[in-house]
Amino acid sequence: MSESHVPASASSELAARARKLDAEDGLAALRGRFVLDEDEGVYLDGNSLGALPANVPDRIADVVRRQWGELRIRSWEESGWWTAPERVGDRIAPLVGAAPGQIVVGDSTSVNVFKALVAAVRMAREDHGDGRDEILVDATTFPTDGYIAGSVARLTGCALRPVTPAEVPGALSSRTAAVLLNHVDYRTGRLHDLPSLTAAVHAAGAYAVWDLCHSAGALPVGLDEHGVGLAVGCTYKYLNGGPGSPAFLYIRQDLQDRFDSPLPGWNSHADPFGMKDVYEPAEGALRGRVGTPGILSLLALEAALEVWEGVPIEAVRAKSLALTDFFLECVAAYVPAGRVESLTPVAHEERGSQVALRCPDAGEVMKRLIARGVVGDFRRPDVLRFGFTPLYVRFADVERAARVLAETLGS
Amino acid sequence: MSESHVPASASSELAARARKLDAEDGLAALRGRFVLDEDEGVYLDGNSLGALPANVPDRIADVVRRQWGELRIRSWEESGWWTAPERVGDRIAPLVGAAPGQIVVGDSTSVNVFKALVAAVRMAREDHGDGRDEILVDATTFPTDGYIAGSVARLTGCALRPVTPAEVPGALSSRTAAVLLNHVDYRTGRLHDLPSLTAAVHAAGAYAVWDLCHSAGALPVGLDEHGVGLAVGCTYKYLNGGPGSPAFLYIRQDLQDRFDSPLPGWNSHADPFGMKDVYEPAEGALRGRVGTPGILSLLALEAALEVWEGVPIEAVRAKSLALTDFFLECVAAYVPAGRVESLTPVAHEERGSQVALRCPDAGEVMKRLIARGVVGDFRRPDVLRFGFTPLYVRFADVERAARVLAETLGS
Structure with a gap:
């Protein structure tokens, strides 16, 4: 697959920016509260199903084995059900x-x-x-x-x-x-x-x-x-x-x-x-x-x-906007002009925590993105949807997603 | 606590009957499909919350760790969600x-x-x-x-x-x-x-x-x-x-x-x-x-x-009626006449899989039963409710529950 669509200088500059933004990110440590394999790819579908918090499996095992299995009906009171x-x-x-x-x-x-x-x-x-x-x-x-x-x-x-x-x-x-x-x-x-x-x-x-x-x-x-x-x-x-x-x-x-x-x-x-x-x-x-x-x-x-715990929603919002800003910037730098159109408002006061890009072959493009480890979702008829969960998405993920998108669109 | 309310001869005879009924019970092995501690007591509240099937904890662990934690959004399709x-x-x-x-x-x-x-x-x-x-x-x-x-x-x-x-x-x-x-x-x-x-x-x-x-x-x-x-x-x-x-x-x-x-x-x-x-x-x-x-x-x-799997509901019904029949028989034999009144019909065609006994101090009685390991529930104002789940309740449990009930009522 050709990577010629991504200018090397822009890529190098934006990748460096991503590293710097991650290093300065006050919420960066929160990613450790989730089960996310460092090598697995980029998950940008948290606006559909959030990633697994690391404390959930043991908690649920306790709910099933002890609260249900041992205390049974008493759990309605004793376990606070x-x-x-x-x-x-x-x-x-x-x-x-x-x-x-x-x-x-x-x-x-x-x-x-x-x-x-x-x-x-x-x-x-x-x-x-x-x-x-x-x-x-x-x-x-x-x-x-x-x-x-x-x-x-x-x-x-x-x-x-x-x-x-x-x-x-x-x-x-x-x-x-x-x-x-x-x-x-x-x-x-x-x-x-x-x-x-x-x-x-x-x-x-x-x-x-x-x-x-x-x-x-x-x-x-x-x-x-x-x-x-x-x-x-x-x-x-x-x-x-x-x-x-x-x-x-x-x-x-x-x-x-x-x-x-x-x-x-x-x-x-x-x-x-x-x-x-x-x-x-x-x-x-x-x-x-x-x-x-x-x-x-x-x-x-x-x-x-x-x-x-200890996470102010205002800090989450600030990171969310920084992530989506950075994604739009990377997409603009990497993706050939006119290949996608953003449906997401540029103004911060009109933007949630996702970016929607319209392109005619969005269904096919999303399949290829997922095959390359960048998981967003497709909304018919022509929308690529990327969600940015500030608790666990890194700026490096954002840069990588935009780069893979550009490569996918260019291939 | 006095046990004088339970005639020793009746108790010995009914306990022997219970052992025989359990030995002849074609569904007896199903109890092994549940998480039930043999020493813990008698659970007769399956009509409120059924016991934990033994295969559930591992299944749920897989749903949480692999289906949610690893496959995430793909599980809607790949895991059949x-x-x-x-x-x-x-x-x-x-x-x-x-x-x-x-x-x-x-x-x-x-x-x-x-x-x-x-x-x-x-x-x-x-x-x-x-x-x-x-x-x-x-x-x-x-x-x-x-x-x-x-x-x-x-x-x-x-x-x-x-x-x-x-x-x-x-x-x-x-x-x-x-x-x-x-x-x-x-x-x-x-x-x-x-x-x-x-x-x-x-x-x-x-x-x-x-x-x-x-x-x-x-x-x-x-x-x-x-x-x-x-x-x-x-x-x-x-x-x-x-x-x-x-x-x-x-x-x-x-x-x-x-x-x-x-x-x-x-x-x-x-x-x-x-x-x-x-x-x-x-x-x-x-x-x-x-x-x-x-x-x-x-x-x-x-x-x-x-x-x-492999359990016909007709066999479950037959055991259910045998269990509730046997419970009523044990209660009649053990509990002093007039101390409780059954609200549950005697006729099989009018009976579900529970027995409801009315007694004026039902709330207190149920607390004492639970403290002695016989778990049913209390329904206001004056009902003791016992549910019989044929998949895991044994005739020995039934005899024991009636005996503990009689002792509790007589104490």
């Missing part, structure tokens, strides 16, 4: 700018979008009457959000109106009940303006539900600071919770008493072991619980969150 | 009398009750019009089913009417859309007549949703044979899937095209990676999927189901 959804929620809270007691973990993101959006519509109607009969949904959203929003609209008698985030302020009206928005676009990596959009939705008397799947663990969210009412997010991307680890639901403290769940399972009852005929919701965020949580997946996530 | 919900469903199928392709695993029981019940109401209305505006729910049900049914009623504009299973045939009318029933009562262990109740519900033009939490893995269910349309069940009781392992949803083959889920997540899309704006449901039972499944919990369940 019963309270894990709130406890793990409180571990996530500082990463998304939330005070304790507002996040509960469990179920999938889709199920949590459903809970939050139904609850949002109900609150809007409680505030303003049944004239609130429209749900706005981000037209560029990850599809499941749109499908679930459609179901919520149908079950609550609302109309569903897809609009781009930029169109939201103009689309808000006295009919708007709820607005489902993505903090970071899953495809392009564009970061939307959470503070101003939240304020606009609230000013219209509606409730915003934020999907934080692609921002939680990658950048500061500031849920409390910006007065967000409801948010959901996944934990297997930048939070490294493992395949299909449970999602989280944020319910702002002052809305918890009003959170009227469409999935009022016994785990959210005020007296769950009372086995009462009549549903009486618990106080607090645990009102968002439903049925018995998948303990293995939940406790793997709990262990995974320990890698964040 | 993506198709696990259907594959594990097909493992459960023979245990509940279902042909392949009708069961999908994922989410909690509560969430699956929600899906099934909304889908049932929608089908009834498609068949007979919107006049179908009533949901019947087993008034003796595990509470979460009633709470979820209440939510379904509210979202679909139905009335919710709690009735006992015996009252169902008389309560059915041209208003009935759906009926949510338990196969085995969680508290008393009473087995309800699934074939005749299903037939009655269908004759009324409605759909039955069966909750199999306390029968799946304990006795033959015969879903296909009895024409059941929709059923859900949990997998951490008699199926030993581990704490909070995902629930299952059965959708009869000929209803799959009509299954209109209220939780149409992207995992149930006909082309999930097409990332289409418009929801188009997949064919088959996987239409019951929602979001990304919790892989650790799901694959622990898959490993746990391997203990069933």
Whole structure:
């Protein structure tokens, strides 16, 4: 395979820069908290499935062998299984700018979008009457959000109106009940303006539900600071919770008493072991619980969150931007002009922690990249997606990925 | 502690019977497929959390270290993660009398009750019009089913009417859309007549949703044979899937095209990676999927189901009845008359795989039993609940449990 497409002088200069940036990186040591083989290649798919934190295998072995195998049913109390959804929620809270007691973990993101959006519509109607009969949904959203929003609209008698985030302020009206928005676009990596959009939705008397799947663990969210009412997010991307680890639901403290769940399972009852005929919701965020949580997946996530000890999310954000800046710079230097087009905004305030490059043969290109050890993912029809997890991605990885990409595109 | 309450002759005779029954038990060797310390006591809480199958720890270690830690995102395809919900469903199928392709695993029981019940109401209305505006729910049900049914009623504009299973045939009318029933009562262990109740519900033009939490893995269910349309069940009781392992949803083959889920997540899309704006449901039972499944919990369940290889559910049922018969006999022989009252029916056709004994101080009694190594559970206000998992409970365990119970009650 020819490497002639990568100018040797640029490569040498950027590789040297990468070494320097890694040497100066205050977060560099965090990579040691993950299971990553130094020789194996470059993993840039942490925005789909985060790498394995090093403490997880032993923890899960203990959960299986001792907590389940020996203590069995006693573990619901003695091993803290019963309270894990709130406890793990409180571990996530500082990463998304939330005070304790507002996040509960469990179920999938889709199920949590459903809970939050139904609850949002109900609150809007409680505030303003049944004239609130429209749900706005981000037209560029990850599809499941749109499908679930459609179901919520149908079950609550609302109309569903897809609009781009930029169109939201103009689309808000006295009919708007709820607005489902993505903090970071899953495809392009564009970061939307959470503070101003939240304020606009609230000013219209509606409730915003934020999907934080692609921002939680990658950048500061500031849920409390910006007065967000409801948010959901996944934990297997930048939070490294493992395949299909449970999602989280944020319910702002002052809305918890009003959170009227469409999935009022016994785990959210005020007296769950009372086995009462009549549903009486618990106080607090645990009102968002439903049925018995998948303990293995939940406790793997709990262990995974320990890698964040002492890690300020602001430092993660700074490194994330440095990584994506550097990747764009390396791509510009190495890849022949016009061969790829970046869909990811250049402005920092509009960028998440991924870079999406459009090229016509993206599917084939990604296969070849993976064969050469650079793992990103392909999004139809023509997008190469690279995620940068600041906890374990190095600048040297970034330079190498861009170089291999250029070689692959040129071959 | 005095043992004078247990007549020595009876004890000696029943202990000898237990040894003989264990020696003749064709399923006795299955106990070796579980992690159970011979000296530790008697575990009669498998109807709450099944014991740990011996093959699970190594399997989960492999899932964590190799599939997640090394293959990472590639495991969705290479390790079969993506198709696990259907594959594990097909493992459960023979245990509940279902042909392949009708069961999908994922989410909690509560969430699956929600899906099934909304889908049932929608089908009834498609068949007979919107006049179908009533949901019947087993008034003796595990509470979460009633709470979820209440939510379904509210979202679909139905009335919710709690009735006992015996009252169902008389309560059915041209208003009935759906009926949510338990196969085995969680508290008393009473087995309800699934074939005749299903037939009655269908004759009324409605759909039955069966909750199999306390029968799946304990006795033959015969879903296909009895024409059941929709059923859900949990997998951490008699199926030993581990704490909070995902629930299952059965959708009869000929209803799959009509299954209109209220939780149409992207995992149930006909082309999930097409990332289409418009929801188009997949064919088959996987239409019951929602979001990304919790892989650790799901694959622990898959490993746990391997203990069933070569085990006919009819043999399990025969041993289950022998165990509960023997327990009732030992209790009658050992426990002073009038000290406890069995809530569990004597007739085999009305009994699940547990025995519920009422006594006024049940909470205290269960604490003392557990301290002496006999683990059952307490259900408020006054019920001692003992579950008998035929795969690993021995007749000697049964005799010992009854003896310790008598001693505890007499002390």
